[in-house]
Amino acid sequence: xxxxxxxxxxxxxxxxxxxxxxxEFVKSIKSFIVSFSNNPPDPERDSSAVQEFLAKMENDxxxxxxxxxxxxxxxxxxxEGLEKYVMTKLFPRxxxxxxxxxxxxxxxxxxxxxxxxxxxxxxxxxxxxxQNETSWLLAQKELQKINMxxxxxxxxxxxxxxxxxxxxxxxxxSIASNENTPGADEFLPVLIYVTxxxxxxxxxxxxxxxxxxxxxxxxxGEASYYFTNMLSVESFISNIDAxxxxxxxxxxxxxxxxxxxxxxxxxxxxxxxxxxxxxxxGHISPxxxxxxxxxxxxxxxxxxxxxxxxxxxARAETPYGKDQSAVTKxxxxxxxxxxxxxxxxKEDQVRQVFQNYPYLFANAGDLTVSDVEDLLNNYKxxxxxxxxxxxxxxxxxPSVPSFSSLTQVHxxxxxxSKQGDKTTxxxxxxxxxxxxxNTDTDSNGASIFEVESLESKLSQGEATADTGx
Numbered sequence: 148x149x150x151x152x153x154x155x156x157x158x159x160x161x162x163x164x165x166x167x168x169x170x171e172f173v174k175s176i177k178s179f180i181v182s183f184s185n186n187p188p189d190p191e192r193d194s195s196a197v198q199e200f201l202a203k204m205e206n207d208x209x210x211x212x213x214x215x216x217x218x219x220x221x222x223x224x225x226x227e228g229l230e231k232y233v234m235t236k237l238f239p240r241x242x243x244x245x246x247x248x249x250x251x252x253x254x255x256x257x258x259x260x261x262x263x264x265x266x267x268x269x270x271x272x273x274x275x276x277x278q279n280e281t282s283w284l285l286a287q288k289e290l291q292k293i294n295m296x297x298x299x300x301x302x303x304x305x306x307x308x309x310x311x312x313x314x315x316x317x318x319x320x321s322i323a324s325n326e327n328t329p330g331a332d333e334f335l336p337v338l339i340y341v342t343x344x345x346x347x348x349x350x351x352x353x354x355x356x357x358x359x360x361x362x363x364x365x366x367x368g369e370a371s372y373y374f375t376n377m378l379s380v381e382s383f384i385s386n387i388d389a390x391x392x393x394x395x396x397x398x399x400x401x402x403x404x405x406x407x408x409x410x411x412x413x414x415x416x417x418x419x420x421x422x423x424x425x426x427x428x429g430h431i432s433p434x435x436x437x438x439x440x441x442x443x444x445x446x447x448x449x450x451x452x453x454x455x456x457x458x459x460x461a462r463a464e465t466p467y468g469k470d471q472s473a474v475t476k477x478x479x480x481x482x483x484x485x486x487x488x489x490x491x492x493k494e495d496q497v498r499q500v501f502q503n504y505p506y507l508f509a510n511a512g513d514l515t516v517s518d519v520e521d522l523l524n525n526y527k528x529x530x531x532x533x534x535x536x537x538x539x540x541x542x543x544x545p546s547v548p549s550f551s552s553l554t555q556v557h558x559x560x561x562x563x564s565k566q567g568d569k570t571t572x573x574x575x576x577x578x579x580x581x582x583x584x585n586t587d588t589d590s591n592g593a594s595i596f597e598v599e600s601l602e603s604k605l606s607q608g609e610a611t612a613d614t615g616x
Contacts, residue, residue: 159221160228163213172211175204176229180236188244194359197233201362204229226362231298234360238297241360243352251351255385259346261406262387266343270392271336276320277329283337286312287345294348299361302353303370309345310373313337335376342380354381 163169179200183193205226208214214222234241243249268278289308296302317329317337347353354377357366366374383391389399 264406265402282316
């Protein structure tokens with residue numbers, strides 16, 4: 148199902164839940180969430196309970212007058228909306244709920260962090276014509292988004308997007324070289340390589356979460372095929388050894404030892420650097436440490452582990468922590484902004500620098516309704532990049548300036564209207580199911596489907612792709 152269809156279906160689902168005749172549905176959903184949350188974690192029992200509840204509710208939808216005359220697509224959308232809502236509410240309770248799962252995540256992540264330092268495409272017998280670092284980087288970024296979402300479908304979409312990038316790469320490469328259409332033997336090694344390089348957080352728990360809580364009727368077809376391949380990838384990486392990488396045992400162990408030395412040495416060095424510069428750059432977060440470590444390793448991995456240079460190999464075996472010059476002070480976000488502004492002022496034609504940002508020099512009156520979606524997407528990308536950069540540098544993330552009063556909001560709206568924008572924005576429209584007699588409320592009178600628990604979580608960060616059901 149395409150993202151647009153899912154979003155519209157979700158909106159339709161929420162609208163129907165506001166109907167007085169949906170009161171029993173609302174009550175059932177709330178009751179299930181409360182009773183489920185009060186039980187201790189038991190993945191097998193929890194999975195069965197969720198699957199049974201989703202199936203029962205979808206059957207009830209079909210028999211209810213609210214969905215009378217609806218198409219299969221609309222009923223499917225209702226099911227997607229229900230699953231997204233329920234699992235968003237239950238996510239803190241069911242995701243990585245067992246200590247064993249958390250431990251498995253840590254071990255898998257550490258293993259990938261070590262292996263990614265020396266693994267090469269040739270170690271997985273990936274043909275040269277199937278090697279494309281640009282496409283691989285795109286696939287890695289898609290996979291690394293998996294922890295941005297809470298709904299099983301959205302997490303699955305991240306895997307599907309990654310796999311589709313790889314599939315397209317293989318298909319285009321085979322066409323260009325007049326070879327047969329690539330199959331699993333060509334696809335799986337590339338997916339393994341991309342996954343190791345991406346090292347997505349909590350991979351084990353994410354796969355279990357999808358397997359347990361994605362509605363089984365939708366985990367079929369293309370989605371099932373790609374998901375099964377990812378399960379195989381996890382198993383392969385967990386059991387990876389010299390033989391699996393077409394490598395001599397002694398070379399494999401040597402590479403692992405070097406990777407461990409770099410890992411532990413750089414960790415100690417960065418911790419010392421953090422203590423010395425706390426007043427300037429703030430606390431170094433785990434994500435910042437990982438990024439800094441990876442940058443250092445990427446620069447030297449070929450020379451360190453390549454068979455052509457014994458000198459560099461010997462140098463790599465020296466504890467990294469002794470080379471203080473290898474780690475430099477991390478600049479603050481404001482330092483980077485000031486530096487960039489200074490460089491911009493020296494540009495001869497500054498406007499050309501911003502030619503990829505068409506709305507930068509536009510006035511409100513120049514915009515049309517059709518520009519809204521494009522602007523929103525650009526805004527989301529900008530915020531994401533800025534927030535991740537701020538977090539990576541350990542800085543406090545500044546909030547977006549807000550209007551001081553509703554009066555100012557109306558003044559701004561009127562100004563835009565006078566310049567030709569015919570669209571209106573109601574700042575009080577929070578898109579929630581009203582707390583009237585047709586909804587079930589808690590002791591505070593708040594509806595189960597109000598903004599905090601639904602719109603902000605259900606509509607937030609829709610993953611975009613065809614899930615291949």
